[in-house]
Amino acid sequence: MMKLQNADGTTTWYEECGDPQHPTMVLLHGIGADHRMWQPQLERYPNEGYHVLAMDMLGHGQSSKVKSLTLQDWANQITDLLQAKGVDRCILMGVSMGGVIALSYVAQYPDRVSRLVVSDTFGELKTFQAKMLGVVSVFGFHMYKLLGPKMLANGMASTYKAPFAQEARTYFEAVSLEVDFDQLVLARKAINQIDVLNQLRTLSVPALVMAGDQFGAWFVDMNKRIADSLQDSHFVEIPQSMDPSNLVNPAAFDKAVLEFLR
Template sequence: MPQLEVDGAVLTYDDEGPRDSEGVPLVFVHGWTADRHRWDHQIEHFAAGRRVIRLDLRGHGESTGAGVRAVGELADDVLALLDHLKVDRCVLVGHSMGGMIVQTIALARPDRVERLVLVDSISRMTYSRGRGLLMAVSTRLPYKLFVATNIKRAFSPGYPREEVRKYIEASTATPKEVVMTDYGAMRAFDVLDRLGEIEAPTLLVHGYHDIQLPLKQMLRMAKAYPNAVVRIIDAGHELPVEKPAELTAALDAFLSERA
């Protein structure tokens, strides 16, 4: 289990697959309160033929470190890992908060990004007045209830309760300080007005039933991307968990397309 020390944190990561394969490496970045194992299905599939990299973000999973005040700090961690692994150019795949991270990298270092994939992610956190009030109230709940409420909302209706409980338990194991400060960083995230700068081919894949980061917000940002493909799947916000095979197929199709 390789690790890298970066700015007071120890990042745990996986680096698998053949180094001499065709195509640049795939780099997978998970979301808020999750860990690198959200990508198990994709890693198993793609590592057979190309290099794949994933990490636990600082304070998540098996990585140490405090929460961050801005998404850019997490983007710096990912870039530090790529530098350490001598990866000059890659395909970046991010889920939810991970999608915010990879957008940040694409804007700051376009030379490092061959393609971009955003899974259940958006470019600006936007709330209706009612939902904004609900989110503000939810932060005042006891910590475990706050996390549990958000994780329950992340799954589509009818998803097995025992599976949801498993992910709630894993998420509440993430330190409170990390969860709450990263939550603030996400709420402050806004690159919507800069999306025209991202020239890399981009796949926007979203769960139809996503109420955490609603589909209509993704569709609005899709119009701003110069070179975007949209794929909508019958799932909630936790698309990598609910429909892993369909997500992998969407990635496969996108990667096989010519730029």
């Protein structure tokens, strides 16, 4: 793990793998997770010819805890890391919360992104079902703060109980015991503000959008709407997978990513 002091005084911890001369990938994890969510990709992508940076986002992992949090704060965090590494343009990849952050970033700074990969995410919360998801998620973190991290770990064990999701189950059971629920409330409120689908329509950045099939048609459709908003996009539905697909079905996720990047 490496440490970077950001311009706003916060600290980013991140993992760096691969040859810095190779194209740089920045990996953005989901809510309640950290850079270790990307373990399958950290092991594989450097061998496929990529320089990989996997961050702990603000409010997560070893990076700074914060008193307030916005999508712009995370965008600044990404920019600070790219500047520190002397990287002008990156392949930006985000799953779940990381996908929201990636969409927000590319909408603001399209010139800094050569390719975009997002999965199991959303670009707006406009429908009743989507808005309720945002509200219930904030309420859920407040409840888990009262109930304790062991209850969240049990909830994760139930969510990822399918035989094909065992790697995700093991990871989330462990990481759930380390989370700061106040930070997760701030993070969830921040991603609930995303509203970029109209902005995405003006972008020409090549994009891959994916979604696991296990959360139902409405979740897949939410991701398809992102792909439909981008001028140059490809959509892949990943079988036997759910948020985060990179960890639940890394073989199918990586196959789609590497084919897209070639």
